[in-house]
Each structure stands twice: as structure tokens, then as C-alpha cells.
Amino acid sequence: MASEPSTGLARPSLSVLASADYIDQLHQLWQQDPTSVSEEWRLFFTGFELAMCPRDCVSADRANDQSRVASLIFAYRNIGHLIAKVNPLEESPTSHPSLDLASFGLTEQHLEQVFDTGHLGGPQRIKLREIIEVLRDIYCRSIGVEYLHIQNVHMRRWLQQEMEPIRNRPQFPPERRIAILEQLIDAELFETFTHGRYVGQKRFSLEGAESLIPALHQFVETAAGTGAEEVVIGMPHRGRLNVLANLLHKPYSLIFHEFEDNLAPDPVGGDGDVKYHRGYSSDYPASNGRTVHLSLTANPSHLEAVNPVVEGRTRAKQRFRGDTVHRRKVLPLLIHGDAAFAGQGLVAETFNLSQLEGYRTGGTVHIVVNNQIGFTTLPGEARSSRYPTDVAKLVEAPIFHVNGDDPEAVCFVVDLALRFRQTFGSDVVIDMLCYRKHGHNEGDEPAFTQPLMYQKIENHPPVRVTYQLQLEQDRVLSLDDSSRLSEEFSDRLYEAFKTVKASCPMPDAMPDHAFAGSWAGLNQPYVFDPVETGVPKAALEEVARALATVPEGFRLNRKVGRRLPEQLEAVTAGGAVDWSLAELLAFGSLLAEGFPVRLSGQDSIRGTFSQRHAAWFDTRSQETYVPLNHIRDGQARFCVYNSMLSEAAVLGFDYGYSLVEPNMLVLWEAQFGDFANGAQVIIDQFISAALDKWQRGSGIVMLLPHGYEGQGPEHSNAYLERYLTLCAEDNIQVCNLTTPAQYFHALRRQLKRGFRRPLVIMAPKSLLRHKRAVSPLSDLVSGHFSEMLDDPTPPEGSTRRLVLCSGKVYYDLIEGREQHGVSDAAIVRVEQFYPFNDALLRALVKHYKGAEQVVWVQEETKNRGGWFFMLPRLLELFPYRKLRYVGREPSASPATGSLRIHREQQAKLVAEALID
Ligand SMILES: Cc1ncc(C[n+]2csc(CCOP(=O)(O)OP(=O)(O)O)c2C)c(N)n1
């Protein structure tokens, strides 16, 4: 197959096609009613129609020519980027058919005529030739801009005002230009120095994209200038060490130390991670005297997976700094590779989160390090769109394509992009076209697959060299002085290298932010010691009253209102508490104690099963009322959100949130537990492993509706077994609960211990309304969570059979025991699989020493559920007894699609568990 030369551009523009459709629609609207479109479009269509007219119908009238010129100006604004010189490896086309004079009905003769420039800035009337020069200067040099897809006229005007009068050309003072050169020197020499010293070691060099370093310095400087206090950064492997060293000022000695010993044991514990995945944070002293805190989020290899995590962290930090209105103090910055940005769905998902009420962060600045390749894959193989950034049009973000070999243009667009974000609170994208000097990593041979591209790259001078020459030419800095800057930096690197080589100590300079600030004291090991999580009755009554109080004039849905008196009575009279009431009481009691609660998930406000009604909706006005925010003055806030229909981005976001807020109950709920596998990367790479890899704790709660109730393969099973295979080193808690009180205590316990661990709950569906799945209020007033539950009504005589189970099947078993008149079987429940409280189970089953048979019962198929997790544990616990599995047969699909077969299977497994 012929491979395209690497132009950074894929096939003919889908984006252009997409905008052509859009323009057609607008054209039709204009034809029906010229005032229905904006002034710019009116001018455009007037000129366009004139151009389409046969010659003899066109009067030579000046006004018509002026309209043609207006169309031409519009066209440059719209598609000037197609001929912009943004690719350091390719000559750009100098013309485009859609920009030719003939396209507008103009000729060479018009070039010398004077026309009005509209809003273009500069003199109001100049020759057409000059107008085109100005337009090419603005839109077709090192910066190509896509912004006319933005519907908001204020945004478009703002961008025009910022770009056109100064022709998209920065005027940096000499000291800033010298600083840019120094940053390029840092970027390049850091790579060449380590390349020479640590031959063949992977570092994912930034060479070819060194302008990223001045770009990031510019970002922080502009951030400081707009009053921002913190930047939360997410970035992939490429150039990460460089960014750590040269932006976050992670000590060079520490980085070299990590090169000496690829997997250095971390001082805080855990198995650690490779150096180009770790997080870091530091304070950046900006030149205006302010300090900006920079925090690079640890991330896995899985490209783009960190995006929603960064957004969640940002939002939590904004809350922490009281920045919840304008969101200008804490800024998310995401850096991407071109192939990953175009390919990974999480990019689109994260864009989609960006303006949603419970998830917005005031806009993210995205920088795509577009080195025009992904490993060995070229753009033509990697995407169907022209640019890797076309996905950003989903949120109408402005997109700046910029030549990475023009570092001043890069800094200019970074400054512009961030000011846009600070002004409009929405996303903005920079596509920095550059190249990759080496192979994918330093041991890789790029000439195997891209020989022509790499011949070009071989002969391409580093941007530091061309910029040095430019500064010399502009008499800003002599070449001698430039060389001196390089030597000074090399000396610093060499000094750091020598100290590491001499002793190889773990430098003390590594700050440990893992358990500082609000996390202080929360790094204790996991223990089973019960924590008292009961709540005095009076406090529960206070919550229950809030839950039963309908504000004056609020028209509550009758069905929703019907259950309020019952709920109140359950608490005041000490009655039976069902699952959803227990949940609301857990939330409410925490809120009253000052712990905020955040719950997000699909349809979580009402609850998928109509069980929660966390907000009420006025039947006539649709106005909402959240009773849990009206418990008492000074209480913490309850935030509940219906999420967008995604698992990965939303779970990633809420997980990110939980990283910042250990004293907030953060819950993510799947619609049905099955769907959580759409977020597998977040579960595998972050939730279960972050503590071990990066010493980052989280107390996130995952609610995963689970239970075999005849709803078919996709609404029965939350893949309990998947979570169980992830369990080690007390990393996560996995529960399948049977009572509302257990749920209540499990939720409250999350905030009451000297450690935080993610809590995965197989959440109920039918148990939400099961008449036996209730708890007496007294179980909420005192007591605590228990990992195992004994049989509340054990056999009066001898126990012949010990039945062990977990979750909903327990209720089928106790009903079966009554139905079949079984009097010799005890039923013990495993409420928490992991961490596995072996001692507690051992103590419980002591009462049933006489049982000849031990049965593990589950409703899941044999290849799922808790069986394989329990088997070795049960063998150890009952070495001399007969151990049996009762449950569904192994099956490729989790459950049958037939309700009848489901019922037969369920009845059979219950009978088998209890009777021989
Ligand atoms: C989700 C995911 N799939 C595959 C990989 C393997 N992988 C690592 S880097 C890479 C290419 C990335 O290309 P690009 O995004 O353009 O970044 P670059 O390396 O060019 O800077 C691939 C496929 C990965 N890390 N993550």
C-alpha cells in the first residue's frame, strides 16, 4: 500500500465538507430571510451570489465589487488555515481554489482598486492587493485559525479583535525573546544530555517539539497574569520528563537517579511506576511576582485516560479555593499526542463533559503535540478527519494550528488561547505541528517505516538553532551569547549528573505531596477494627424531617409525596428503614456533620429504579428542590447530578474529584452494573492501582446495580469477579450487601477511618422494594458495619449444612428455607469480599462446627460471581468438610434472556442449596 508523505494532514477535508453543509443551510435561510443570518454571512452570500451570476447580469457597480471583496475576506477568515505555513516538514500550498480571485468574481484588475476593509483593522480603505496581503499575513503564516464554526458572535468578534489588528503576530520584547531561547535550550539540551548518558533508555524525547517548553512557560505566565493560582496538568509520555525538569523544576538529580535505577523503590511505599508516568507538583514563581501551583497528574500508559481525571481534580480544587462561579483560579491544561487525540473516544467524552453543570471546569486549554505520527502510523492511517483536532468542533472550540518551528507564534497562541478561556469559560485547542526527532522511543528505528520523512527530519535543524539565528539577525542576542547560555545549562546538568553518579543517593529534594494537606494523617494501613458509625436518633430525625418537609407553595408529585409520611414515621417511631431511606439518612447525617456528598451517574437524581428522589420537581414549574440541602444551617452541601451517558469519562471525573477531597463522600453510580465495563481503564489503571503505583488514595464509592432478576444478559450482572481479581494489598473494598443498615454504615465508614479506599458495591435492584430487605431503625442508631453476617435465625437443633452466600440470593434462600421446611441449614452472608475478614468468618462459623456440608451458593454463573475468589479461602477454612458449589452453570453470557428459564434456574439453585 502506498504511504502518503507525512504532511500532518489526512485526506480531503471532512471539516470543510461539514462546514459546506452548514453553509448550505445558512444559504437557504438567507435566501428566505436575509436578516435571519449574521451580518458577516449576509455579506458573504451577497458576494457569493454575485459571483455565481452570469456575467451579463452583473452590473459593474462598485457596491457589488465591495460585496465580492467582503466574501473574500470572509473566505480567508474561514479557510485561510488551509494554506497557512504551519508544517515544519512541508511547504504549504500558496493558493487554494476557494481563495482564488475568480471564486469571488474578481479579476487581476480589481487588485489595484481600493475597497473598504470592514472590521479588518488598519486603514479603512486600501487596495485589494493590500487587503489580500493583510489577510495572508493574519491567517496564512505560522498560525492557521479555525473559528468560524463558533456560533457565538461575541467569541468570533473577540478572536478577530485579538488577531487581526496585530496580524496574529507577537511583538515580544527582547528579554522575553531571550527567555524563549533559554527555554528552547533547556528543552533540547536536557534531551541530548540524557540521550548521551543513558543510551537506549526510554525517555520519549521531546526533540522536534521543543517549543512545548516555552509554550508551557507562557501558559503559566498568562495564567498568573489573569489571577489564576493553580494549573492541573495532564499529559502523555512524550516530553514528560522534559516538562517535569524544565517546567515543574523536578530536580535534575532526581530524574537522573530514576534513570540510574529504572524502578526506584519509592520512599512512601508501593511498587511505583516508570518515571514517565509519575505525577509531581511544585510552585512556579511567575514574573509578575505571583506564584502558580502546578500539579502534573500521574497517569497510566493508556493515552487520554487521564483527561477526565484531570477535569475532576480541577473541579474539586476549584471548590476548595472557592472558585465555583467563574472558575478562573484553577485551570485544567491537557497535552495530547496527535494520534491519540484523534483516536481515543475519551477525548470526545471529555469535551462533552465540559459545559455540563456538575462537571464543568470553566474551559480546558488543550495542546496537541502534533508530531505527525503515532508510533509507526501516519495521519492518513490514523484518522478520517483532516486535522487531529476536528473532534474539538463538538464544543465549538477555537482551534489554532501553529508551526512548532516558530516558537514566538506558539507562545502567542498559547497566550491568546488562555485569555479566550478566561474570558468565555470554554475549551480551546492548540495544534502544534512539529516532528519527532527519533523513533517512537529512543530504541526504535523510524526509518523502517517512514524512510522519507526521516531523511527530511535528519536534515532539519533544531528550532533552537533557527531561533538563535533569528535573534542574532534581529540584533537581540549574539551567537556567542547564545552559546554561552547553552554551556551554562550543560554545566548545570553535568553537575547534577556527577552527584548522582558519585553516590547515587535518593535525593532528599523529592517533596511528598501524597498525604499532605487535606490528606494529612490518612495514610494509615487498612484495618478491620470496627468504627462506630451509628447516628443518634435525634440526628436521624432531623434528617428525616428535612426529607419529609415540602416547602410552602411547592407542588410535589403526588406519588413522590405519598411515601414521605411513611419515611418520617419509620424514623420517629423507630420502624423499618428501607434501602433508599437508609441511603438518604447516611447522606443526610454526613451532611449534618459537615461532610459534603457528591453523587453522579446516569439518572441518579431520581434513581434508575425510581427509588431515590434526591430532588423534587415542581409539577407546574419544573423547579427543583433538594431536601437534603435543608437539614440545618451550616450543614455541608449535597450535590447530585444526572450525568451524561458515558461511563469512562464520568467515572474518571468523579475519581479525579475524590483524589482531592478525602473528606467528601464522592459516589459514582452505574445505571446497571454491567455498564461499568465501559470505564474499565479507569477501574484497572486508576481506581485499583493508583495507591500502589503513585501513592494516591481515593475514597470513591461505585454503586453497581447487580442481581439476577430475569432482566437478561445485560441487566443482571455487575461483574463482581472482575473487581475481585483486582484485589490485592488492601487496595479496594468490594461489597455485596444485604441490609439497608449495612449500606448505611458502609457509606458512613468511608469518612470515618484513618485511610481511604475505593468502595465497590454490588447495589440492589429488587431489594430496593423487598419487604424483608429492611432494617430496624435501631440498627442505624448504633452499631457498625460488619464484613460477615451470621444467620439471625439459625437452626434450633443441630446444623447439618452451612450455606454461605452473598447479596440478594440470601433473601431467596431464607424464603426457600421456610418454603421447604428446612430446619438444619444455617445461612451466613459474606457482605464484604475484600479485604476479606477471615478472622470474623472463622469466628462466625465456629457455631456450626457440626455441619457436615459447606455450600457456597451464588446466583451468578459459575465462571462469575464470588466462587473462584471464595474457593481457596473456603478450602483453608473447612479443610475436612465437604465443600459444594451451587449456582448457575458456566456460561458465556451472564444470564438467560428468558424470564421463565431464569425463574427455573433460580428455584433450582435455591432448592439445591438447601436440600440434597
Ligand atoms: C490507549 C492506548 N493504546 C495504545 C497505546 C500504545 N501507544 C503508546 S504511544 C502510541 C502512539 C501515540 O501517538 P501520538 O498520540 O501521536 O503521540 P506521540 O508518541 O507521537 O507523541 C501508542 C499507540 C497506548 N499507550 N494507549
Ligand SMILES: [Mg+2]
Ligand atoms: Mg504523534
